[in-house]
Amino acid sequence: MKIHNTLTKRKEDFETIEPMKVRMYVCGPTVYDFIHIGNARPMIVFDSFRRYLTFLGYDVNYVSNFTDIDDKIINRANELGIDPKDLASQYIVECKKDMEGMNIMPATTHPLATEEIDGMIDLISKLIDKGFAYVGKDGTVYYDTTKFKEYGKLSHKNLDDLQSGFRDIKVTGEEDKKTSTDFVLWKPKKEGEPYWKSPWCDGRPGWHTECCVMAPKYCKGALDIHAGGEDLVFPHHENEIAQYEPIYGAPYARYWMHNAFLNINNQKMSKSLGNFFTVRDVLSRFSGNVLRLFMLSTQYRAMLNFSFELMESSKASLTRIKNCVDNIIFTLKNKNVTVNLNSRLDNIDDFDELVVDLKTCEEFRDKEVEAFDKICEHTKIYFDKLDDDFNTADAETEIYEIVRIVNQTISEDCSIEFLNASYMILNTLLxxxxxxxxxxxxxxxxxxxxxxxxxxxxxxxxKAKDYARADEIRKKLLDMGIEIEDTRQGVKWKKV
Ligand SMILES: [Zn+2]
Known part of the structure; x- marks a missing residue:
């Protein structure tokens, strides 16, 4: 499998630090409001990537944080006149509901920034001791970007350019900053703000320090994959590297995966443009499945345009898939076979086994032999596409191809083996x-x-020889999309 690494700007072979184990960290949301549709993209993309890694046999330790202390949280809590901690807890609950609505698996660990303050103080102390950070007069701790020679390596920017870009930007409260690119590791509390005690002042950590403490702690060492939206490359992820690497003397993450932006009707999403949608809004109109099919219909590094028209089209596509799967279930039911709806192949080896097993299946009708071959071919292409920098867009195309083949092949006289295998494969790929x-x-x-x-x-x-009534019922059923057939074994029905 190859994935694109932001650090090298190339597609690279995926090799993990420990064999068949993946340590993966995805930056989670800052919880001050309902999550918006832009937040949903990395959640859906990297949840699917995690599922695929698991399918390939990897044991994935998936860590995703909640930033539960931040200016935005404090400002919103002040507006509402509530405790910032209560606001954050409330929106963590809401975020988890949205994640469930989008069928996103809970992370192995969901650390909270406010529960990791000791680790952050420890890291900042080490950075000061090693000369990578300094303390201003008011107790603010700054990271000295001139000390880390590789600063800018992730965003492919050099320090001089960055500094000239930052020259005019003066942030109040950061008067003691030596260089414009230096960033805050610890900031003093303001009146009425939550704070923690530290050797420098009562205050709280900067956002960049949070992830860089939680990620190695819960992933148990350096990361295989650090992922997030492309807006996090600079400064957030660049600053995480700058803190981790001088202390641990090793690369922070092997692969950096970043998903591109999401626009709304080809415009940047913003509250002022009136095109701001929460996940809750969208899930009130479409199912989580439709949202996922839509989000994954574009490769994750390409800009994704969201609109309700495009969602309607994904809904139609999902209906097409569902009708096909329902048809398989109906046809099996008519053969008195109950389908375990959750049956799917657990991993890639199971797929290979299934192919071998059914290659010589004697129950297959002639047309099924050919159809099954084609289904397997498209399944292999589906995996190839995912192996190529997780191209879910092209992988979805293969699902539609399989649906087309099943629709062409399915009939009353299909073998149970063919129907079962088709169900199993489609359910696995979905x-x-x-x-x-x-x-x-x-x-x-x-x-x-x-x-x-x-x-x-x-x-x-x-039985009562009321044929008019019997015909009437048959017609009614047909209007409902149900066709019945009188057979020697009794009446059979199927969806048409
Ligand atoms: Zn982060």
């Missing part, structure tokens, strides 16, 4: 993208009792 059709509000379960009772009413009518 599962890697985090699409769970059982959450799609299946109409099959809802209608089933009604259908059965209508069928038995029709049989009663036929």
């Amino acid at each position: 599962g890697i993208l985090g699409i769970d059709l059982t959450k799609e509000g299946s109409d099959t379960d809802l209608d089933e009792k009604l259908i059965e009772s209508m069928i038995s009413e029709r049989s009663e009518a036929k």
Whole structure:
């Protein structure tokens, strides 16, 4: 598998620090409000990437934080007249609800910045001791960017350019800064703000220090993958590297993965433009599955344009997939086979085994042999696409190809083996993208009792030689999209 590394600007072979183990850290949201649709992109992309790594057999330690102390949180809490801690806890709960709505797996660990202050004080002390940080008159601690020779290596900027870019920007409260690119590691409290005691002053850590303490602690060492939105490359991730590497004397992360922005109707999302949407807004109109199918329909490093029209089109695509899967389930039901809706291949070896097992399957009808071959071909292309810098956009195309083949092949006389394998493969490929059709509000379960009772009413009518009534019921069922067939084994029905 190859992934694009922001650090080298190249696609590189993926090799982990420990064999078959992945230490992955994804910067989480600052919790001062409901998360917006822009926050959802890294969540969905990297959740799917985690699922794919797991499918490939890796044991993934997935860490994603909540920034629960920050200027934005304090300002919002002050506006509302509540404790910043309460505000943050409330929005962590809301964020987790949205994540569940988007079918995002909980991280292995979700550390909170406010619970890691000791580790941050410890790191800052070490940076001061080693001469990489200095203390201003008011107790503010600054990182000295001139001391770290590799500063700018992630964002591919050199320090001189950065400094000239920053020259005119003076931030109040940072008067003792030596160089414009220096950044704050610890800042003194203001009246009414939450604070922690430290050797320098009562105050709180800077944001860049938070991740760089939580990531190695919960990933247990340097990272295989550090991921986040591209807006985090500079200064956030650049500053994390600058703190970690002088202390640990080793690379902080092997691979840096960054997803591109999300625009709304080809414009930057902003509250002032009136095109600001929360995940909650979107999930009130579309399912989490539709949102995922949409978000993954663009490769993660390409700009993604969000609009409700495009979401409608993803919804139509999901319906197409679901109809195909429902058809497989119906056809199996008519053969008295109940499908375990959660059945999927756990890992890539299971897929290879399935291919070998069914290559010589004697139950396959002629048309199924050919169809199964094609399905396997498209499945392999799907994996190749994901292996190529996680190209979910092209991988989705392969799912549609498989749906097309199944639709062309499926009929009453299909073998149980072909139907089962088709279900298994589709459910697996959808599962890697985090699409769970059982959450799609299946109409099959809802209608089933009604259908059965209508069928038995029709049989009663036929017995009573009331053929007009029997025909009427058959027509009604057909209007509902259900076709019935009288067979020697009884009445069978299927969705049409
Ligand atoms: Zn971060």
